[in-house]
Amino acid sequence: MQQGRPAPPPISPGPPPTPFEVLDRTLPPTSPWAIGARLISLIEKRGRSAVIFIPYVWLVLFFLVPFFIVLKLSFSEAVLAQPPYAPLLDLVDEAGNWYLSARFNLSNYITLLTDDLYVRAYLSSLKIAATATLLTLAVALPLAYAIARAPESWRLTLLMLIILPFWTSFLIRVYAWIGILKNEGLLNALLLGLGLISEPLIILNTNVAVYIGIVYSYLPFMVLPIYASFDRMDPSLIEAAIDLGCRPSTSFWKITVPIAFPGIVAGCMLVFIPAVGEFVIPDLLGGSQTLMIGRLLWVEFFSNRDWPLASAVAIVLLLILVLPIMYFQRSQARRAEREAPQ
Amino acid sequence: MKRSWISAVLSVLLLATVLLPAAAADRVVRVYNWSDYIDEAILKDFEAETGIKVIYDVYDSNDILETKLLAGKSGYDVVFPSGNFLSRQIQAGVFQKLDRSALPNWKNLDPSIMQLVTRYDPGNDYGVPYMWGTTGIAFNEEAVQKRLPDQKIDSWRFVFEPELLKKLADCGVYMLDAADEIIPAALNFIGENPDSKDPAVIEKAExxxxxxxxxxxxxxxxxxxxxxxxxxxxxxxxxSGDANIARTRAEEANKTFVIKYIIPKEGAQLWFDMMAMPKDAPHPKEGLEFINYMMRPEVIAKATNYVTYANANAASKPLVNKDILDDPNIYPPPEVMKRLFVVTPYDQKLQRLVTRIWQRVKTAS
Incomplete structure (x- = not known):
């Protein structure tokens, strides 16, 4: 029950100053404290634009700037100096006149195209990454489906089990596979003990070990997006299909997989893209014949001290990955437009 | 109350950035050396005696060190490149000349070794030899005898003749992943100059x-x-020294086999690891003190006794364990020394050729 009208709210003299504004006013204006306080109170006041601003700053600082540095490097020339490349832009003094000389050196890209080692390395990286992605998908699809169909109370635990390995260092987990796969390792001991094989299998230092390493390391990246799309699926769709006489296997391919398709695409990209440039797994588990672009990049950078060529290798790898993905996204967007209800 | 939480975190970060650089005024020296390459007690003794704190990091290939040095501002005061790398890095202008007046223990160095390293460092201006050794063959005597009965392993034949090496393939053959050591050895075996800079000759190794x-x-x-x-x-x-470490580890584990190391009769590469100081070393004074300390006979003898490599310190010889000093594979007698060769660095173009050959060899099936 209300007793009369409530008192009108007092007219406030504007919002009260934040603690950082107070700090700003009390400190000498040029002290680092005051500058910091000013920055923070600015963020507090303009929260919304700051939130949008931060990802842009992040992208510019940690993606665009490094990208342009690498791009610039890829056009320069390796020299024996500190740093080990020739400057791209140079001020030249010619008979008293100053010129800005720019030297674009395309020889690194020409080397990439003419030396078959690089072409072979790119192709073999793409092949290894594609195979590993398909293998990961084969493991992840049933796994994600099982988690999505598990009782509600179990799901969180099962998801945690997928994510749990991330809490240990990636490097240590890959090292652990050496102990499992080597000739006198756990796997061979188990198989020999069970009498399934009579001689140890040579797995370590082969491409098979690289596939195992990639599937193991990237599995969560595949499971999580697929699980997310399964999770949104309405189970009554399957029931309806079965009621209408559809066999379970057909309903899986006709209903479940198309629904999970965006998750499958996202998962495949999350696995394929880093796997192409993978260095640690082929280096530790692969043999000397495992030719991957990540290792070649290491050799160019560290053994040959050829930073410009290493940069060119990286730029070409980026193009190989970005162009098809952009094309794919565009065609996806067009398809969505076409299929959208008029 | 999210906002005040964010403010709190930001203010702590701010505090940290203002306060952190104020610390660290003590004397320090930053040393970057090969892994497993020193008796750690030496570092403790140095700290106790001088009060200089040693920050000690390790690497396992010359390439990693070189990349840090060429990138600049590595932050290290003393580094340990091998001779041919030192030579190239001197040309790149990475190092500063060592102030001999701050290195009174220089007198302990072996003049004949100092003469040898002028191949890399003419005038001995930039580097002090730390350890030196050879690149040869190590093997498990029992396993090799079984596969090659009545054969004395004394030659590069057992490495570079496919029929002989094939007999050992089933018990496991490893090779250094170092093009600038294996290619010269192969050239030496086929009678070419191991230090050849002729592309046509180098390609013969492939x-x-x-x-x-x-x-x-x-x-x-x-x-x-x-x-x-x-x-x-x-x-x-x-x-050589790594083979000795393997032998000791096998003995400690009570293995029944014996690991042996030999310098093949055709000759082997002689290499030196040098102490040097980058131009931009943040603590040059402490760095020189560290280098001078490492040239004390009793200190470097302790290091040799631990890592089982020969040092270049003549005065330390009486203090080196007798079994190390008498081991012809660690301190080779003069007639063996005559068969050893040194390799000088390749220029950028040849380096690319050498790495490319190495890549092709490693990825061949």
């Missing part, structure tokens, strides 16, 4: 190496120690 590639299980420069000591492999082209 066929020799490709022919033996199928028998090589792995190219690696540090895993060979444990692999030999555990009996996982029986034959390796490796560095």
């Amino acid at each position: 066929a020799v190496l490709k022919a033996i590639k199928p028998s090589i299980r792995k190219f690696h420069s540090s895993e060979n120690i444990n692999a030999l000591a555990n009996g996982d492999i029986c034959f390796a082209v490796m560095w």
